[in-house]
Amino acid sequence: MQFISTRGGTEPKDYCEVLLEGLAADGGLVVPEYLPEVSAETFESWRALSYPELATEVIGLFATDIPRDELARMCASAYDASRFPNRAIVPLRDIGAGMTLVGLSEGPTLAFKDMAMQFLGEAIEYALGREDRVLNVLGATSGDTGSAAEHALHGRDRVSVFMLSPQGRMSPFQRAQMYSLLDDNIHNIAIEGVFDDCQHLVKQLSEDLEFKNEFNLGAVNSINFGRISAQIVYYVWAWLRASDGVDAADRADFKVSFAVPSGNFGNILSGFYASKLGVPVERLVLASNENNVLDEFFRTGWYRPRSAANTLATSSPSMDVSKASNLERFVFELVGRDPARVAEAWRELAAQGAIDFTVEQLRFADEFRIVSGTSTHADRLATIHEVAEREGVLIDPHTADGVHVAADFVEEGVPMLVLETAKPEKFAATMAEALGRELEPSAEHQELLDAPQRVLNMPNDEDALRLFIAEHALS
Template identity: 60%
Template sequence: MQFISTRGGMEPVGFTDVLLTGLAPDGGLAVPASLPILSGADLEDLRPLPYAELAARVIGLYATDIPEPDLLTLTRAAYGQGRFPEPVVPVTGLDQVTDGLILVGLSEGPTMAFKDLAMQFLGQAIPYVLRRQDRVLNILGATSGDTGSAAEHAFKGQDGVSVFMLSPAGRMSAVQRAQMYSIADVNIHNIAVQGVFDDCQNLVKAINADQAFKSTYAIGAVNSINFGRIAAQIVYYVWAWLRVTDELPAAERSAYRVDVTVPSGNFGNVYAGHLAREMGLPLRRLIVATNENNVLDEFFRTGVYAPRASKDTLATSSPSMDISRASNLERFLWTLLGPDAFAQAWRRLEEDGRVDLSKHVAAMRERYGFVSASSSHKDRLTAIRVVHATAGRLIDPHTADGVTVALSLMQPGFPTLALETAKAAKFGETVAEALGAAPEPDDVLRALLEAEQHVETIGHNVDALRALIEQDALVPEKV
């Protein structure tokens, strides 16, 4: 399997290369030069496998430069006991809420968020590749809430890896901050940026655009721009469809199509669903669910993509989705338009701050299955109350966003998988507003919230970030 850049300026490389580099040298994102296919027979072959073995098989379709026995060792370590309970991804019907609504539990990992499912794999795979190549890596990332803690918990204490994680100052929940800032390992560096997530993301892009600095300090990425994360996220789409169809007669399974609703900010999670669908998984519609920062919803409804300025990005009760420029959308636009038309559209976007692709709306819906809607704070509170009252389940505000949109767009005869993206305990204030009382924190969470926190605060200033990296980065001669 070879990977190329959306911008056209990178020679084809293998999976382990894109695993370490993040952004392509030309500033684009790595995409597969071709897609593997999962036939109905292939899916039946995967059906009996436990999650770790399924992950090795699915990721292995992309990671062809990692020997199969080694890849299985990595996925068993990533998804084994002590990191995730069994089943790794529980799939639960919510017929009490409405017929056909199914909750896919992606938040069973160490930081109670779906990011763990990809990050725990990277936490095994990246050190493995570094050891093979006798290299070090300084991971530079930006988080709106959950990516940061998932990355830091996956890589803390790992030899040959250092993490520099940017987060928007004051824009995460208390639990999200505590999960990141309480880590005292010397290879973890938290940096709060006075701004919004998009400001953090822009600083990461600026550092990556400086090829000399990036090379000198061995800068890599584990944000959703890293294709290793996308590959690991494809796994749970396959797993969920297999579990939903387990009880069907074998002859009916391959034609059983479902919808999936995905709370969306940076477009990485739903892009993984898009790849699963293109590979042959019977997903009918990919429902993009946004909050009040509804740039993606506007795009899929109208075809106009107009990212907003930082000052226009709202602080909401689903903070991990407070994003106005979705990095991974570039990958889908490249597929939608083709390389040449994409290059022209991207130039217009960079010059004008918006691009009108309204003539492609029908293709996005009919060919690729994308539909979208958004929710308000009031909608999310209602969804939390309804799910708790009818099904006895606590959901967080991001999952509530997905449930809200699912209930508005579901169609008879087509079950809808609602991806649960975080535990309610991470957002106790919003849950308390919805239900009148927050989930009672257990002893582990209470200790986490009381722990000393370690964080540097900077302005939206690339030189300040560069100085912090120069001070603490791993470089070969220091290892």
Template identity: 75%
Template sequence: MQYISTRGTALGQYTDVLVAGLAPDGGLAVPAEVPSISAETFESWRALSYPELATEVIGMFATDIPREDLARLTAAAYEGSKFEAEDIVPLTDIGGGMTLVGLSEGPTLAFKDMAMQFLGEAMEYALAKNQDILNILGATSGDTGSAAEYAFRGRDRIGIFMLSPQGRMSAFQRAQMYSLQDENVHNIAVEGVFDDCQHLVKTLSEDLAFKNAQHLGAVNSINFGRISAQIVYYVWAWLRATDAVAADDRATFAVSFAVPSGNFGNILSGYYAKLLGVPVRRLVLASNENNVLDDFFRTGIYRPRTSAETLATSSPSMDVSKASNLERFVFDLLGRDAERTAGAWRTLAETGSFDLTAEQPRLTAEFGFASGTSTHEDRIRVIRDVFERSGVIIDPHTADGAGVAAEFVEDGVPMLVLETAKPRKFPETIAEALGETPEPPAAVRELMDAPQRVVRMANDEQALREFIETHAVR
């Protein structure tokens, strides 16, 4: 399979875009043509384990990796001891017509592990094959950073520089990242918000001379490797949700997915799953108070907020106002027209917004998206309601998803709510909702008490350049 940029450049194959991250023209890598999967093939996958299914799904996109090598990579990524649940991604009824898709069973207790564990194996494979090195530059609003660092820590060919916004993550999220002492892991707390961190990453990635000199790559959701790995759990969830459906009806039995969304990467993976052939009725996008994406899907106008306008909320991993993955979807919305896509982002840079109101009706009618906004009061109520009816405690981001999903529950259409993280990562919010929070396990208490290593830095491009030049893997 060949890949192209959303702005028109040919990019090569899967392992090429895996290591490169942002395209040289500033766009994002997308498949030149998305494959389709027959009903018979889906049915043949039903009995597969999660790593076996990952081999099949990712293999549709990673055609340049020999199948036996890919099977070894997925087996290592989804090895049972790394995950709390035996079946890796469990499905749990939480009442109200909704089912929780458990994506937080991995080492950092967040859905980002599902893609990042694979990316760690796949990147090391690609680098070893070419006798190359990579310095990963990323930005996190909470969970991407820890998932990336746990996936890449201690790897000889890889350095990782992770930017996070000072004071904008939970204490647990900070402890997971900053307590790591591996020499190849560098945590940089930037003065500002997540979008400032993301802007620094994009600025340095677009400087091709600096990028090449420092061997920079990316593991946040601009890397298509993550998108491909996330598609797997959409296929898995549909297969599990339809296990009890009569065999003759399975091929067309539709489900809806509700996805807490900040950077648009997770729900984009659901969109690709739908393109592959998974019968998806709706993709329900849930925003928190930073509801730029909800505004776009309701109006067709994309107007990111400034750093000063981006709110600090109780679902901090979604405190994003510039969704870097939206460009991939807009590329398809505009008929895969690279010139129009590049033009939209030029307009965005010049005016602070772009207007696709003419295309807005297609977002629901053709692409199946719905959206809504959740507030702090909403998520507190939803955490309480879900616990009272099912005994399951969900984290605040997942509560945003469940709260918005409730509006779109339909008889006969399972509503699958994608979990963001384990609730113990956000004890203050859980305590507010339930009156108390369970005593954390000894391992969590030990993590919170561990010494932390982090570099504090102004929102300063030159300072970041100098730090990377000094500490990059050579």
């Protein structure tokens, strides 16, 4: 399996190469040369596998340059009991109203990002060792990506992490998870601005090939295809578990829908790829918060990213994203994998601030099975309260966005699988507002909140960031 750029300006590369590269050299995102298809018989042969074994099979469709025994070792380590104490790894739980919660927050940082980042930490270490080189990871986070990345990479000899986060835009728990890591290879930088400002700085430096090559820059946010490939696994797992009780003769046609809280579009993109592999998906339900650029896109065909000033600070902060970087990978499929059309579209975006896909818009729901909706602060509060009262289950604000939007698309006989985003204790203030009571932190979590923190505040200044990286990068 080789990987190409959405904009067509790079030579094909293998999986380990794109793991370390991040953004493609032409400014595009790497995608597989083709999307493999999995037969019903193969899916059935995977049914009895453990999660690490299934991860080996699914990721192995893409990581063909990694020996299978090495890949199996990485997956076993990534999803070990020391990192995921719940041995189901991804448990499924009925939450009523025709919905099932897909538990993606059993890892070390209590967020779904661990599902990919724990694997990516293993894979990057392997790739760097194979090439005897180092990597300086430059990333941006709206909350959970940063802590998941840092907890996967801290203490590793060949990797240094420079993680940008927006000042004052994350919850106290999210900040504590990141800023309390005091390892020498972890550099937390709080940027004066919003997440999109952080993401823009990452893109500016990544597109400067001379700087990128001089300082061995790479990325581990969702532009890294290694993360996308690892996220496909839990869609396959969830469908296998949801269809366990179905007669064997009917399983191949047993469809489910997935509701996905969406900010940067990486998670739901993985679900789209899973459907292309052959997972029987009825609908992919994209849930936006008040920063509903993606909802507008899927409802109207117009992609209109907002300015930093118009990107709202909401009570589901990890979704406070206006410019969804992974949308380019979806657009690549939307326009028939035509890199020239993708490059043209992004030139149009740079010039006019919007892209018109109204001609293609009918394909969203009809062919790609993607629908969308928006959830507000009042919606998520009511949803958190309702699920707690009805089922005794606490869900975090982002997951509540997914449940709220999913309610409009529940169908008889089609399980609605809502992807959990994080554990509720990460967002204590919003949970207290919704429930009318404070969540009592565990002793372990209180210790985290009280731990010393280290973070560098920095203006939204490209030159200042360049200088800091130049002074602290591994070489």
